[in-house]
Amino acid sequence: MDEKKKKIKKPRGVARLIPGKCIACGGRCETSCPKGCITMDDNGEPIIDIKDCIGCGKCVKICPSEAIEMYLTPEELEILKQWEAQKAAGSEVEKAEELTDEEAAILAKIREYKGVWVFVEHTGGEVATVSWELLGVGADLAKTLGVELCAVVVGDKVEHLCNESFYHGASKAYLVDDPVFHNYRTESYYKAVCYLVEKYKPEIMLVGATGLGRDLAGAVATHLLTGLTADCTGLSIDDKGFLLQTRPAFGGNIMATIMTECTRPQMSTVRPHVMPMPVRDTARSGKIVRESPPIKEDDILIKVLEVIDDRKQGADAIDVAAAEVIVSGGRGMLNEENFGILQELADELGGVVGCSRAAVEAGYMPLERQVGQTGKTVRPKIYIACAISGAIQHLVGMQDSDVIIAINRDRSAAIFEVATYGIVGDVFQVVPSITNRLKELRSKKAS
Numbered sequence: 001m002d003e004k005k006k007k008i009k010k011p012r013g014v015a016r017l018i019p020g021k022c023i024a025c026g027g028r029c030e031t032s033c034p035k036g037c038i039t040m041d042d043n044g045e046p047i048i049d050i051k052d053c054i055g056c057g058k059c060v061k062i063c064p065s066e067a068i069e070m071y072l073t074p075e076e077l078e079i080l081k082q083w084e085a086q087k088a089a090g091s092e093v094e095k096a097e098e099l100t101d102e103e104a105a106i107l108a109k110i111r112e113y114k115g116v117w118v119f120v121e122h123t124g125g126e127v128a129t130v131s132w133e134l135l136g137v138g139a140d141l142a143k144t145l146g147v148e149l150c151a152v153v154v155g156d157k158v159e160h161l162c163n164e165s166f167y168h169g170a171s172k173a174y175l176v177d178d179p180v181f182h183n184y185r186t187e188s189y190y191k192a193v194c195y196l197v198e199k200y201k202p203e204i205m206l207v208g209a210t211g212l213g214r215d216l217a218g219a220v221a222t223h224l225l226t227g228l229t230a231d232c233t234g235l236s237i238d239d240k241g242f243l244l245q246t247r248p249a250f251g252g253n254i255m256a257t258i259m260t261e262c263t264r265p266q267m268s269t270v271r272p273h274v275m276p277m278p279v280r281d282t283a284r285s286g287k288i289v290r291e292s293p294p295i296k297e298d299d300i301l302i303k304v305l306e307v308i309d310d311r312k313q314g315a316d317a318i319d320v321a322a323a324e325v326i327v328s329g330g331r332g333m334l335n336e337e338n339f340g341i342l343q344e345l346a347d348e349l350g351g352v353v354g355c356s357r358a359a360v361e362a363g364y365m366p367l368e369r370q371v372g373q374t375g376k377t378v379r380p381k382i383y384i385a386c387a388i389s390g391a392i393q394h395l396v397g398m399q400d401s402d403v404i405i406a407i408n409r410d411r412s413a414a415i416f417e418v419a420t421y422g423i424v425g426d427v428f429q430v431v432p433s434i435t436n437r438l439k440e441l442r443s444k445k446a447s
């Protein structure tokens with residue numbers, strides 16, 4: 001006897017009429033029965049033939065006078081006892097039996113998927129560091145699930161990135177190395193990644209929420225018909241092994257936790273600097289799995305004729321997201337010139353100047369410096385928020401900074417709730433005094 005035959009199904013019961021309650025509504029129960037078990041007598045009341053009753057309960061639901069109920073026959077009561085005994089034993093067989101056939105099929109399919117994958121993004125061999133951050137959080141997820149953490153490396157002459165992936169926590173790397181992948185193109189890359197996913201079936205796939213990553217993840221999820229949660233700020237595993245993907249929703253006013261229940265892999269993108277960078281350990285090693293998906297240059301419609309580097313030069317080239325010290329200004333700075341006092345403080349600390357969206361909208365600072373939900377996510381060692389109220393959309397971009405110093409003249413400003421140190425005062429007095437004190441200390445040290 002196979003395992004399926006041994007499973008005991010919970011009995012559903014059969015329908016019966018409760019005497020004296022039928023109002024002879026016109027035979028609604030008769031028409032609702034999918035097995036034709038109900039006929040009407042001369043009084044317009046149902047005669048229920050339980051021989052063919054499948055216990056669907058449709059007649060019970062449709063009866064306007066609650067004149068029909070379900071009951072268990074003596075045989076079914078016996079089966080119920082056995083079912084309960086099996087349930088108490090808590091066997092997997094029993095748990096599976098509670099599911100509908102469709103649910104059981106989905107469960108069986110998603111169980112085929114194992115492992116946590118991180119796509120290693122690079123441009124011309126230069127890695128987007130968000131990939132290493134994802135290996136950091138991926139390691140925690142893999143540990144909780146008791147599965148492998150794997151890197152996916154696609155490119156041309158990129159084998160060295162597999163070793164870097166091992167240094168950052170992966171124990172295996174799937175390598176697709178071919179000249180056709182020299183430059184990123186959606187079609188070639190998504191086909192390569194989907195080829196690997198279909199062959200090796202990972203349960204989780206993490207991709208950096210960069211321009212390239214967003215493009216790739218969307219194409220992969222669409223092809224695989226699976227769920228993708230963009231811009232996650234938190235990832236964890238629930239007690240059933242599902243990935244909990246947390247991200248701001250409704251303009252950042254609430255945090256939503258999203259699950260991909262019925263399809264695999266569960267895909268998430270995460271912005272740079274949202275997750276901490278894991279320690280790089282060159283003693284770590286792993287296994288490289290080489291793959292050659294059948295993707296030929298002739299099959300790719302897009303051709304790369306020239307690569308133009310559009311990285312900005314001068315002041316706009318400053319990468320706020322990568323800075324270790326950020327002095328940020330908000331609407332309360334009043335004008336562009338006043339940001340000069342923040343620049344002076346930033347220079348003293350070896351940092352850069354950032355800002356809130358209100359400061360960008362007022363034209364005080366360029367968009368590249370904006371911190372927050374629609375700006376950069378930052379994780380500096382020190383974040384000094386000057387005349388910034390602390391709206392949730394700003395906080396989601398900076399609240400993971402190691403030390404937050406807030407300067408605001410309104411003691412009830414929300415920024416103080418996330419601040420390590422709060423200074424209630426006028427930014428035009430407080431900031432210059434801090435800068436002067438730093439200068440003093442520096443000159444004392446030098447003399």
Ligand SMILES: Cc1cc2nc3c(=O)[nH]c(=O)nc-3n(C[C@H](O)[C@H](O)[C@H](O)COP(=O)(O)OP(=O)(O)OC[C@H]3O[C@@H](n4cnc5c(N)ncnc54)[C@H](O)[C@@H]3O)c2cc1C
Pocket residue numbers: 251252329330331332333355356357358359370371372373374375376386387388389390391392393394397407408409410413425426427428
């Ligand atoms: C969909 C969406 C996305 C958004 N994305 C972002 C984003 O990415 N980043 C972002 O920052 N915002 C974002 N916002 C806007 C956000 O809601 C706030 O409007 C914005 O952060 C407010 O900026 P602020 O704190 O500079 O200005 P305000 O809220 O006006 O606060 C100014 C603060 O300065 C203080 N102040 C004034 N003068 C002084 C002084 N002399 N000394 C000390 N303190 C003083 C005031 O007490 C006040 O707390 C977004 C909003 C939406 C709807």
